[in-house]
Amino acid sequence: MNFNLTLIGQMIAFAVFVWFTMKFVWAPIVKALEARKAKIAEGLAAAERGHHEQELGQKRALEILQQAKAQAAEIVNQAQKRASEIVDEAKQEARAEGARLVAAAKAEIDQETNRARENLRQRVADLAVAAAERILQKEIDPKAHGTLVDAFAKQL
Amino acid sequence: MASSETLTSTEYIRHHLTNLTFGYHPEHGLDFAHDMDEAAAMGFWAINVDTMAFSLLLGGLFIWFFYGVAQRATAGVPTGRQNFAEWIVEFIDENVRGSFSGQNPLVAPLALTIFVWVFLMNLMDLIPVDLVPWLATLIGIHYLKIVPTTDPNATFGMALMVFILVLYYSIKIKGIGGFLGELTLQPFGKWGMPFNLVLEGISLLSKPVSLALRLFGNLYAGEMIFILIAIMYSGGLVLAVTGLFAQLAWAIFHILIITLQAFIFTVLTIVYLDMAHQKHH
Numbered sequence: 010m011n012f013n014l015t016l017i018g019q020m021i022a023f024a025v026f027v028w029f030t031m032k033f034v035w036a037p038i039v040k041a042l043e044a045r046k047a048k049i050a051e052g053l054a055a056a057e058r059g060h061h062e063q064e065l066g067q068k069r070a071l072e073i074l075q076q077a078k079a080q081a082a083e084i085v086n087q088a089q090k091r092a093s094e095i096v097d098e099a100k101q102e103a104r105a106e107g108a109r110l111v112a113a114a115k116a117e118i119d120q121e122t123n124r125a126r127e128n129l130r131q132r133v134a135d136l137a138v139a140a141a142e143r144i145l146q147k148e149i150d151p152k153a154h155g156t157l158v159d160a161f162a163k164q165l
Numbered sequence: 166m167a168s169s170e171t172l173t174s175t176e177y178i179r180h181h182l183t184n185l186t187f188g189y190h191p192e193h194g195l196d197f198a199h200d201m202d203e204a205a206a207m208g209f210w211a212i213n214v215d216t217m218a219f220s221l222l223l224g225g226l227f228i229w230f231f232y233g234v235a236q237r238a239t240a241g242v243p244t245g246r247q248n249f250a251e252w253i254v255e256f257i258d259e260n261v262r263g264s265f266s267g268q269n270p271l272v273a274p275l276a277l278t279i280f281v282w283v284f285l286m287n288l289m290d291l292i293p294v295d296l297v298p299w300l301a302t303l304i305g306i307h308y309l310k311i312v313p314t315t316d317p318n319a320t321f322g323m324a325l326m327v328f329i330l331v332l333y334y335s336i337k338i339k340g341i342g343g344f345l346g347e348l349t350l351q352p353f354g355k356w357g358m359p360f361n362l363v364l365e366g367i368s369l370l371s372k373p374v375s376l377a378l379r380l381f382g383n384l385y386a387g388e389m390i391f392i393l394i395a396i397m398y399s400g401g402l403v404l405a406v407t408g409l410f411a412q413l414a415w416a417i418f419h420i421l422i423i424t425l426q427a428f429i430f431t432v433l434t435i436v437y438l439d440m441a442h443q444k445h446h
Contacts, residue, residue: 011205012318013188015213019220019313019322026224026282027326030231031274037235038254039273041247044240 134162174396181294181392184213184316185308198308213316220313223285227278253281257431264435267442269334272435279323280431286313287384287423291416294391314384314426317377324377327434331372334441343444372437376430383426387419 138158179201186204188211189195197214198204204211234250243251257280261273289312301309313319335344348365349358394415397408 012321013186013207013209013211013213015184015216015316015318016322016325018212018217019319020326022217022221022224023278023282023323023326026228027271027275027278029228030278031271034228034231034235035254035270035274035277037238038231038250039258041238041240041243042251042255045243048240 130162130165133165134159137162137165177396178389178392180308181298181388182310182315183308184310185215185306186211187214188212213310213318215309215311216313216316216319219289219311220282220286220319223289223313224282227281227285231277231281253277260432261435264432265439265442267338267439269438269442271330272438275330275438276431276435279434280427283314283323283380283430284424284427286319287427289313290315290384290387290391290419290423294388294395312384312388314380315388317381320377320381321373323430324373327376327437328373331437331441334438338442339444372433376433376437380426380430383422387415387422390415391419 141158183198183201184204186198186207187196188198188204188207190198190203190207192206193199193203198207198211230246231250234247237244238247254277257277258273261276265272292311297311298309301307310316335347339347348369349355349362351361351365353361391412394408394412397404397411399405400408
């Protein structure tokens with residue numbers, strides 16, 4: 010155990026190593042560690058935020074879905090109401106149309122009946138006149154008694 | 166072992182505990198020392214080439230590894246190497262935060278350097294005692310101690326630097342008056358001044374001495390036991406087999422010791438510097 014120049018050499022070497030470590034090694038590594046710590050904290054906070062936002066989004070989506078469902082139900086109700094209305098209207102219209110058609114047909118029938126009656130009357134009158142002409146050929150002047158015969162024919 | 170046929174056990178042990186010393190010998194001039202006595206005769210102006218070479222090599226390894234990490238340190242996903250370096254840095258950082266209450270950017274890097282460097286130097290103890298010296302013999306080097314921490318020059322070198330830092334910061338923080346006051350005015354007040362000075366002086370001086378001797382003693386003893394076990398290999402089959410198991414057991418136990426000693430040196434350095442920074446005692 011003898012001391013010699015090695016002692017001084019070791020002291021210098023030690024000092025140099027410490028100086029180098031302090032100057033070039035420690036700071037960058039600790040800085041990287043701190044930076045990573047900050048990054049991780051940030052990431053965790055972001056994850057927490059994202060989680061929160063997701064929850065909110067889910068709640069909102071649920072609300073929107075419920076609203077949409079309610080709206081859809083309302084629309085369906087309205088449509089059903091409108092459909093039954095349309096059906097009722099159509100029924101009524103059809104009924105009215107039917108009645109109108111029936112009335113028109115009746116009127117036409119009446120008209121035809123009248124016309125036929127008129128014709129018949131005309132023919133009967135003619136026949137009566139003709140018959141009377143034949144009977145009264147000699148005695149009656151159609152010109153003198155025409156009005157009388159016509160009035161008579163009209164009473165038929 | 167390689168030369169145990171030609172050496173007695175005592176010579177073998179002596180051989181293993183001799184540094185490769187280069188210096189000026191009064192009789193042989195500037196040369197490597199050929200034995201312990203010659204090394205002693207060279208006095209202070211000689212240098213233990215093996216201690217210097219291995220400690221610089223290991224310190225360089227430490228610097229290379231951590232500087233490489235520091236250069237490419239990212240806050241993103243760390244690589245395996247960065248991860249390992251960060252693990253050690255965080256371990257040191259935690260200890261410094263726990264034991265050191267002041268504000269000083271020197272302490273943490275100092276602790277990191279001590280811990281890793283001392284650990285690496287201690288780690289050389291786990292290399293079989295004869296392997297590297299035997300290889301060195303092949304290229305003509307006859308003495309080689311590969312564990313720098315078994316050389317008191319290395320441990321005292323570090324302890325003295327720590328001691329200088331302790332003195333520097335004591336005076337810087339407390340002022341010369343405060344520091345001297347701390348040395349003389351307690352624990353017995355100003356009437357017990359001489360007694361206080363002796364007590365506090367011893368306590369102050371014991372810091373670097375205990376720091377250096379603890380590390381040196383542990384590693385020197387550990388190395389000694391490895392050497393003694395190695396001697397068993399030349400004592401016949403039974404002793405050799407026993408030696409094999411003894412070496413294995415001691416090596417495993419020694420892993421604990423070398424880490425522990427590096428850690429103790431580091432923590433005590435932090436604590437001593439913390440005491441130097443504290444104004445109130």
